Structures are given as structure tokens and as C-alpha cells.
Amino acid sequence: MSDEKSAVVEDRASHVVRLLLTYRLYILGAASLLVFALVAFGIYRLTDEVRYDEVLAALADTPWSAMVLAALFTGLSFVALILYDSNALDHIGRRLPFPSVAVTAFIAYAVGNTVGFGPLSGGAIRFRAYSRLGLSPGEIARVIAFVTLSFGLGLLSVSALATLAVAPRVAGILGVDPLWLRALAALVLLVLAGLFYMGRNGRVIGIGGFSLRLPDSRTASRQFLVSAFDIAAAASVLYVLLPETHVGWPTFLAVYAVAIGFGVLSHVPAGLGVFEAVVMAGLSNAIGIDQLLGSLVLYRLIYYVLPLLLATVLLLVTEMRQLVLKPQVADAAQLAGKLAPALIATLALVLGVMLIFSSVVPSPDSDLDFLSTYLPLPIVEGAHFLSSLLGLLLIVAARGLGQRLDGAWWVALAGASVAFAFAFLKAIAVFEAGLLALLIVALLVNARAFDRHSSLFKQALGPSWLAAIAVVLATAFVILLFVYRDTEYAHELWWQFEFSEEAPRGLRALLGLCIAASALALSSLLRPAHFRTDAPAAAELEQAVAVTMAQDGADANLVRMGDKRLLFSPSGRSYIMYGIHGRSWIALADPVGIEEEFAELVWQFAATARTGGGRAAFYQISPALLAACADVGLRAFKLGEIALIDLVHFDMKGSRFANLRQSASRGLRDGLAFSVARPEELGPIVADLRAVSDGWLAHHNAKEKTFSLGAFEEGYVLSQPVAVVRLEGRIVAFATLMVTDTKAEATVDLMRFASDAPKGTMDFLFVGILDYLKAQGYRQFNLGMAPLSGMARREAAPVWDRVGGALFEHGERFYNFKGLRAFKSKFHPRWEPRYLAVSNGTGAALALMDVTFLIGGGVKGVISK
Structure with a gap:
């Protein structure tokens, strides 16, 4: 009886774990939104005595020389960021053309810093770019791990050193005992010194079953200098924008490093609000909040938006000039073109946010006076209200642009064009119109990159996108409250239509946004209904067998079993065979047929899975398919190796x-x-x-x-x-x-x-x-x-090694896989890796569980063996 109870408890625990894994992204999204809401409330309370006009005045008082210096430091920071990738490649022993590495790193950081989430992030861009440059998924994972770890350790070391040097000053700002600050900083430096000593010869350390090769002394020292330079340059961007203050640069560096760290840990897109809250809490006693807010706004524009705009402009110059110079430069230009969808999607996202924010802030009185002379009030009111909705439309389109959907291209082009016209009708917003014009030109010049035929509105937004939209709307709400905090709320505000009445205009725009976003969220959460495609008909099986016999891959003959569903390319000359279990749509091996059709067939399968409410996964794929999988936002995890004679x-x-x-x-x-x-x-x-x-x-x-x-x-x-x-x-x-x-x-x-x-x-x-x-x-x-062949000594993704090892030990028990490596080695074959491609690590674990059930004939089949 105790064994039965234990089995029931284990079954329930397994069910809970599976639910947590399945809804992990929704839980993280809700948690990020909660953190942001708390931070936003704190910022609103911190700025209780600050008025919008005072912030505008502080912005206007910032000298141009400070902005030029900030742009210069931004450039220096991005040089250091490029060196992160260069050092990472050197650490794993791979050499790539520096122009290609520089383009990849610059675009990855320009995008990753700005959006900080989802398939547009820097990691996804690296997978797309470096896989095309010949790096394996394991090597790309090691590059990303090196970059992430380097930034984290660099941030810790720089903040600890700065705190140790100026502990009394930082303690006075934060209101804590300087002795505790120095003790904490010394402990951090001691741990980092220990890691540096342990890895002096590139030593591999094992912790709880995990293995990690530490960088040798030369690599660690070089990367520390790069990290320190990067953080110092980034901090200087904000420091030169601050007004005259008695806060020294070392003190400010410590506060800045802590703020960046909290922004990263919060998981809020781009650390929005969290970074600002920490900086204001740390410096509010030394600098006026109105001046600090103005400097933070300029910092976001210069350090985050300016590199994105520069990357877009460089992309346009490259495309329009048909750059053909030295081979390496031409390769880098071609690579930039491959990354154009992610870059343009990020620009669309930023401009969508800009349109939403501009709808809740007042237009200059001089612009409204000019418009009142030539335009009737309904046109101005309508342009203002619709511009906010167009902002939401651009955010939605950004997701499709990242996936290269032709429907998203048309929606973004139409939305940006209408918003461009409205920029002059709602207010003489020349700067806003100029940015929208840049997006329109980028879309037109790169129209060929958006060649996937799919409807934008049939694609449900995922939890990360819904959370990001919620953060944007919450920010707009806080801005509205901040700007009009002296305006007493009354029901009559909703019905006031006058050129001079800005608060009602902002209220109506925000209400329209909330209604549209709520409808969008409900549509995404309630749709798509989970459905399963039909088993193949006899004619489809005959067609698949004919395709199989005309190509080279012999294991494609598994299609003859008839137990897998089929997805054909439009020409009918290629297909994917797949199974469905739970929410996992799992394609078996590479597509079969004409190699030129494989990339679009991968996209077709991923889109079909999303439409059906599932997650796409590719099981036992070859290295040749990794670039196509990276293009649709999938990460690769090594499963093992096949033996070829x-x-x-x-x-x-x-x-x-x-x-x-x-x-x-x-x-x-x-x-x-x-x-x-x-x-x-x-x-x-x-x-x-x-x-x-x-x-x-x-x-x-x-x-x-x-x-x-x-x-x-x-x-x-x-x-x-x-x-x-x-x-x-x-x-x-x-x-x-x-x-x-x-x-x-x-x-x-x-x-x-x-x-x-x-x-x-x-x-x-x-x-x-x-x-x-x-x-x-x-x-x-x-x-x-x-x-598991070839996985035991991997230095990257140790968590995946552990999860994959446990699952495949379970599979070994049921599929009689033990001893396979030894038996195959008798024939002295050539070993070639095989991968699982899926959206993320959690998705990989769930997909492997579903593969186990598919192979075993369901849960009962696995349990009963």
C-alpha cells in the first residue's frame, strides 16, 4: 500500500512539474509584470514633487556637448561589446572574419539591449548569424554562455571595486553602514579572485555533476579589462548627461552597476523602469529628480535607440549600394542583410512604443495653435486617437516581421505610412515622422527578405509578447498620471473636445489602447484551439514513398509505417513527417525531398504547429538543418551522434x-x-x-x-x-x-x-x-x-546535459539502447552529431518527454513497457 501511495505522490508531483514547465513563460510574464507594476508605483511616488514641465526644462538645458560626449561613450561601449564576441570565439578556438563578427555583435547588442526578450533577442540573432558562419549549436551556446558570464562577472567585479573605493559615499546615498558594504564588496572580490586562480590554466571544474572549463589567466584578464571598459563607458554615457553634481564618477559607477544588475534580474523588457528606479533611489539625495528624469530619458535614447537607428541606416546604405568591396566586407554586408528582419522588427517595435507614449503626452502649444488655423478639431482628435492604435499595430507587426511574414510587411508598411501622415495632423511631429520614414524606407528596401506567405493575424501572440505589451501600456498609464497629476479627474474629461484640452485626449487614447490590447490578449489566449492534423491518406503515403525513393536519406523510409502525419511543400516534391503528443509537434529527422525547399518547409511546419496551438520541435536533425531552424527562432540541443560507414x-x-x-x-x-x-x-x-x-x-x-x-x-x-x-x-x-x-x-x-x-x-x-x-x-x-554520444564532456549548457541524460537513461531502459555506442564502434564509423531543435531549454525537456511517449505508444505504453 505504501508503494501505491508513493506512486500516487510521484505521479502528482510529476503532473505539477509538467504544468509548471508548460506554463513557465506565462508565469514568468506575470511575475515580470508584477515586478514592473511595483517599480512603476515606486517611481510615481518618488516623483511626487516633480512636474512634467520641469523635466522638459531639464532636457532643454542639457548642452549639446554632453550629448556628443554621450554618443562617443556609447560608441566606445559598443566597441567593447563587439570584443565580448571576439574573445568568446577565441576562447572556444574558432576564428571567424572580424567584419562578420562585428556586424553580428553590433546588431545583436543593438537589438538585445533595446527589447531584451523573446525571439528578437541577441541570443537568437547569434544563433542565426553564427550558424551561417559554420559554428555548431554547442559552439554558439558556448559563445552566448561566455558573453553572459563575462558580463555578469564583469558587472560584479566593477561594482565591487567601485563600492570598495567609495563605500562611505555609497553608504550615505543608500542609508546603510559602510562597513557592511565594504565587507560585501571584499567577499565578492575574494570569490572572483578564487575563480581566477582556479582557472589559471583553463581548468575544468565539476560542481554537483556539472562541468565548466574556466577561462585561463590570459583570457580572464583580457575579458576583465574589456568588461570593465564596457561598463565604465556605458556608465559614462549617463554620467555626462547629468547636471553638475558633487557625486563623483566612482560613486556613480557603483550605483549604475547595481541598477543594471537589478534591471537584468527583473526580466522586465530592457529593464524598463527597474533601472530608472534604482538610479533615482540612489541619486535622488544628490540630484534633483526632474533633472535626473531628463538625463535618464536622454540616456535611453542615446544608448539604446541611437545604435538601433545607426544599424538600420547602415543596413540601408549596404542594400542600396549593393556593396561589393573586399570579400570579408562583402560577406559581412551579406550577413547584415540576413539579419535585416530582426533589426527592422525591433525598429517597428520601438516606433510602436513611441507612438503609444506620444499619445499620452501633450503636444506643444505652438503646434496646436498652428493646426487650429488650418484643420478642424475632429481631424486632429481622430489622428491622435488612431496614432495610438497604429502604435499597437506596429508592435504586433514586429513579431511577424521577425518571422519574415509577408503579411506583417504589408501591415507594418501600411501602418507606418498612415502614422507618418498622422504625425503632421495630430501635431507637427517632425522627429516622429522622420523615424517612421526610416522604417518605411527600410521595409521597402528589404522587401525581398519578407517572403513567407502567412497571415499575421492568424498568429497568436505568446506570453512574452503579451507581457511586453502590458508593460508598455502600464508605462503609458504611469506617464499619463505623471504628466497630468495636477489635473483632477472628472467624468466630464472624457467628453471634452478642444484644442487646448490635452488630458482628455490622452485618456481617450489610453482607453482605446487598453480595449484593443485586451481584445488582442483574449484572442491570443483563447486561440488557437488545439487541433491535430489528420493521419495521411493512402494517396499521400504513396506520394511520400515516391519522394523518399528519389532522394538519398535511407531512414526516410520510416514514412512507410503510416503512423506519422505528413506536411508537403507547395510543390509536393518534399515533405516533413511528424507526430503530435501533448502540445509538441515533433518532426522526425530532416525534411525529405528537394534540399532547396527545406528552409521554407521548416518555416511552414513551425507556423502550422503554432496555428494548432503547439510547439514545433525537430528531432534527430542533422547540422545542415540548423540554420533553417535558427531562422524560425529554434535553438538546437545535441542528442547524440549517428555512425556512418x-x-x-x-x-x-x-x-x-x-x-x-x-x-x-x-x-x-x-x-x-x-x-x-x-x-x-x-x-x-x-x-x-x-x-x-x-x-x-x-x-x-x-x-x-x-x-x-x-x-x-x-x-x-x-x-x-x-x-x-x-x-x-x-x-x-x-x-x-x-x-x-x-x-x-x-x-x-x-x-x-x-x-x-x-x-x-x-x-x-x-x-x-x-x-x-x-x-x-x-x-x-x-x-x-x-x-548521448559526445555529450559527456560538453562545457556548455550543463543543465541540458543533466536533463537530457536523465531522460535518455529512462529511454535507454525502454528502448534497449545500452551498449549501442560500443556495438557501433566495432565498425570504426564516422560520427556525425544529431540535434533536437525547439524554442528553449524547457521546451526541449517537454519535447523529449513527448518523444518518449510517441515512441513508447503513449503514457500507458511507456509505463507498461
Whole structure:
């Protein structure tokens, strides 16, 4: 009874964990929104004595020389950020053309700093760019890990050093004992010094099953200097924008580093509000809040928006000039063009936010006086109200632009064009119109990049996008309260329509935004309804088999099982086979057919999965498909390696194959005989094959598996050749062969043997298969995948190694995978990695669980084995 209770508790705990993993993004989004709401309330209270006009005056009083200096320091900071990537590549031992690295890093930081979330983030851009430059997913993960860790450790070290130097001053600002601050700073520096000492020779350390190779002393020292320079330059951007103050630069650096750290930890997009709250809390006793707010606004514009605009302008210059200079520069320009969708999507997002914020702040009186002379009030009111909705439309379109949707391109172009006209009708907003014109030009020049035919409005927004929109609207609400804090609320405000009445105009715009955003959120949360596509019809299976036989990948013959759904390319010459379990839509291996169609077929599958309310995953894909997966926002996680034998040069001679030759000779002495039966010859022996199969399953206490493995079904077994081993005329072992008409590759699926088969029978069987295939002119033999092969010594993504290892140990128990690596190594194959591509680490764990259920025939099949 206690065992039953324990099983029930474990089952419930597993269910809770799965729910938490499934809804993790929604939980994180809600938590980020809550943190932002608390911070926004704090900022509103901190600025209780500040008025909007005072902030405008502080902005106007900022000298141009300070802005130029801020732009200069921004450039220096981005130089250091580029060196992060350069040092990371050097650390993993890869050299790439510096112009390409610089373009990738600059765009990644320009986008990542500005939006700070989702598929537009810097990590996703690196996966897209570096995969095209030949880096493996493991290497890209190590680059991202190096950059992230370097920034975190650099931030800690710089803030600790600055705090140690100016502890009394910082303590006076924060209201704590300077002794405690110095003790904390010294402890941080001591830990960092310990890490530096431990990694002086590039040592690998293990903690709780995780392994991490620390950078050697040279790399660590160089990266510390780069990190310190970056943080110092970034802090100087804000420092030079501050008014004259008695706060010294070292003191300010410590406050700035803490503010950046809290902004990162908050998970709020771009640390919006959190960074400002910490800076204001730290410096409000030394600098007027109105002046501080003005400086923070300028800091956001110069350090965040200016690099984004510069990257867009450089992209436009590159595209319009058709840059053909030195090969490396031309390659970098081509790479920038590949990253154009992410860059333009970020610009659309920023301009959408700009339109929303501008709808809740008053227009200059001089502009309104001028408009009142030439335009009737309804036109101004309508332009103001609709501009705010167009801002929300651009934010929604930004997601589709990042996915290269042609529908999003049309929506963004139309929305930006109308907003451009409205910028002059609601107020003479020349700066706003200029930025919208930049977006319009960028869209027109890069129209070819948005070539995916899909409706923007059929795509439901994910939790990160919904949380970001909520943060934007909450910020607009706080700005509205701040700007009109002296205006007493009354119901009559909603119905006041006058040129001079700005508060009612802002209220109506915000109400319209909230209604539209609420409808959008409800639509996204309630849709799409989860649905499953139909199983393939007989005609579709015949079409898939015809495509399979005309291409090189032999394991595509698994489509003959008929247990997988099919997605064909528009031409019908390529397809993806996939299964659905839970919310996971799992494509098996690479697409099959015409290689030129694979990238768009990957996108088609990912879009179909999203429309059906699921998460797209690609299981056991080759390195060749990684770039296409990165383009649709999927990350790759290594599963293991497949063993490939070059049959053209395969020869059993030599000491390496002595054991195999002995097994083959012993099999002949034992009376074993090898032969291959063609499909038309299988009828008379299919009953014998089934007997061997049933005996093998009973002996191993196993059930038939599906999805990535074949099962003994007569239609499937009879469709391909079968290699058999006989003992005195009786079949004692067999393996079903999978081949295609191109003879580029062959592989095996079902491998079964009788319990009384002589020892070494399987070795004898495989030696016979290899000799037969070589004689028939096949060029390569695929021995299949060895799960976890090549993962044990990985330095990146240790959490994935642990989760993947646990899941595949579980799978090993059910699928009889133990010893596969050792068996395949007998043939001295070439090992090639295979990956799982999915949206994130949590999605990878869930997808692997769903793969387990697909292969095992559902939960009952896995539990009962």
C-alpha cells in the first residue's frame, strides 16, 4: 500500500512539474509584470514633487556637448561589446572574419539591449548569424554562455571595486553602514579572485555533476579589462548627461552597476523602469529628480535607440549600394542583410512604443495653435486617437516581421505610412515622422527578405509578447498620471473636445489602447484551439514513398509505417513527417525531398504547429538543418551522434576489424548462412520472421515501438529488403533494410534474433549486410544514432546535459539502447552529431518527454513497457 501511495505522490508531483514547465513563460510574464507594476508605483511616488514641465526644462538645458560626449561613450561601449564576441570565439578556438563578427555583435547588442526578450533577442540573432558562419549549436551556446558570464562577472567585479573605493559615499546615498558594504564588496572580490586562480590554466571544474572549463589567466584578464571598459563607458554615457553634481564618477559607477544588475534580474523588457528606479533611489539625495528624469530619458535614447537607428541606416546604405568591396566586407554586408528582419522588427517595435507614449503626452502649444488655423478639431482628435492604435499595430507587426511574414510587411508598411501622415495632423511631429520614414524606407528596401506567405493575424501572440505589451501600456498609464497629476479627474474629461484640452485626449487614447490590447490578449489566449492534423491518406503515403525513393536519406523510409502525419511543400516534391503528443509537434529527422525547399518547409511546419496551438520541435536533425531552424527562432540541443560507414572505401582487412572477421568466420563454422530477400521474395518467410520477432520481444520483455523506430507490421516489413541469417535452414536473425533508388545510403530498422541464436550472430549479420551493400554499389551505411554520444564532456549548457541524460537513461531502459555506442564502434564509423531543435531549454525537456511517449505508444505504453 505504501508503494501505491508513493506512486500516487510521484505521479502528482510529476503532473505539477509538467504544468509548471508548460506554463513557465506565462508565469514568468506575470511575475515580470508584477515586478514592473511595483517599480512603476515606486517611481510615481518618488516623483511626487516633480512636474512634467520641469523635466522638459531639464532636457532643454542639457548642452549639446554632453550629448556628443554621450554618443562617443556609447560608441566606445559598443566597441567593447563587439570584443565580448571576439574573445568568446577565441576562447572556444574558432576564428571567424572580424567584419562578420562585428556586424553580428553590433546588431545583436543593438537589438538585445533595446527589447531584451523573446525571439528578437541577441541570443537568437547569434544563433542565426553564427550558424551561417559554420559554428555548431554547442559552439554558439558556448559563445552566448561566455558573453553572459563575462558580463555578469564583469558587472560584479566593477561594482565591487567601485563600492570598495567609495563605500562611505555609497553608504550615505543608500542609508546603510559602510562597513557592511565594504565587507560585501571584499567577499565578492575574494570569490572572483578564487575563480581566477582556479582557472589559471583553463581548468575544468565539476560542481554537483556539472562541468565548466574556466577561462585561463590570459583570457580572464583580457575579458576583465574589456568588461570593465564596457561598463565604465556605458556608465559614462549617463554620467555626462547629468547636471553638475558633487557625486563623483566612482560613486556613480557603483550605483549604475547595481541598477543594471537589478534591471537584468527583473526580466522586465530592457529593464524598463527597474533601472530608472534604482538610479533615482540612489541619486535622488544628490540630484534633483526632474533633472535626473531628463538625463535618464536622454540616456535611453542615446544608448539604446541611437545604435538601433545607426544599424538600420547602415543596413540601408549596404542594400542600396549593393556593396561589393573586399570579400570579408562583402560577406559581412551579406550577413547584415540576413539579419535585416530582426533589426527592422525591433525598429517597428520601438516606433510602436513611441507612438503609444506620444499619445499620452501633450503636444506643444505652438503646434496646436498652428493646426487650429488650418484643420478642424475632429481631424486632429481622430489622428491622435488612431496614432495610438497604429502604435499597437506596429508592435504586433514586429513579431511577424521577425518571422519574415509577408503579411506583417504589408501591415507594418501600411501602418507606418498612415502614422507618418498622422504625425503632421495630430501635431507637427517632425522627429516622429522622420523615424517612421526610416522604417518605411527600410521595409521597402528589404522587401525581398519578407517572403513567407502567412497571415499575421492568424498568429497568436505568446506570453512574452503579451507581457511586453502590458508593460508598455502600464508605462503609458504611469506617464499619463505623471504628466497630468495636477489635473483632477472628472467624468466630464472624457467628453471634452478642444484644442487646448490635452488630458482628455490622452485618456481617450489610453482607453482605446487598453480595449484593443485586451481584445488582442483574449484572442491570443483563447486561440488557437488545439487541433491535430489528420493521419495521411493512402494517396499521400504513396506520394511520400515516391519522394523518399528519389532522394538519398535511407531512414526516410520510416514514412512507410503510416503512423506519422505528413506536411508537403507547395510543390509536393518534399515533405516533413511528424507526430503530435501533448502540445509538441515533433518532426522526425530532416525534411525529405528537394534540399532547396527545406528552409521554407521548416518555416511552414513551425507556423502550422503554432496555428494548432503547439510547439514545433525537430528531432534527430542533422547540422545542415540548423540554420533553417535558427531562422524560425529554434535553438538546437545535441542528442547524440549517428555512425556512418563509407562503403566505397570500406574493407575488412587490417587489425582494426580482426574481431569482426573472427565473428564472421565463427558464424560460418557454426553453420550460419547470410542472404538478402527482396520484397517480392518475403511472402513465404514472413511467418518465420514474425516468429523470430515475437520471440525477441518476449525474451526482452519489450513492446513494439513507433515514430522513430519501425514495428513488425507485415505491410511495412514486406515493403523493403530483409537481411536474414539461417542456421540449418531455420531463420535465427534478421534485419529490415531501408534503401532508396539513388543508392547513396542504406540503413537498417528492425533487428531481431532468436534466443537460441549462436553468440556473435548479430556481428555476422552486419558483416554480411555491409558486404552485400558494398557489392550492390551503395555508397554509405547508416548504423543509426547512439544517444548521448559526445555529450559527456560538453562545457556548455550543463543543465541540458543533466536533463537530457536523465531522460535518455529512462529511454535507454525502454528502448534497449545500452551498449549501442560500443556495438557501433566495432565498425570504426564516422560520427556525425544529431540535434533536437525547439524554442528553449524547457521546451526541449517537454519535447523529449513527448518523444518518449510517441515512441513508447503513449503514457500507458511507456509505463507498461
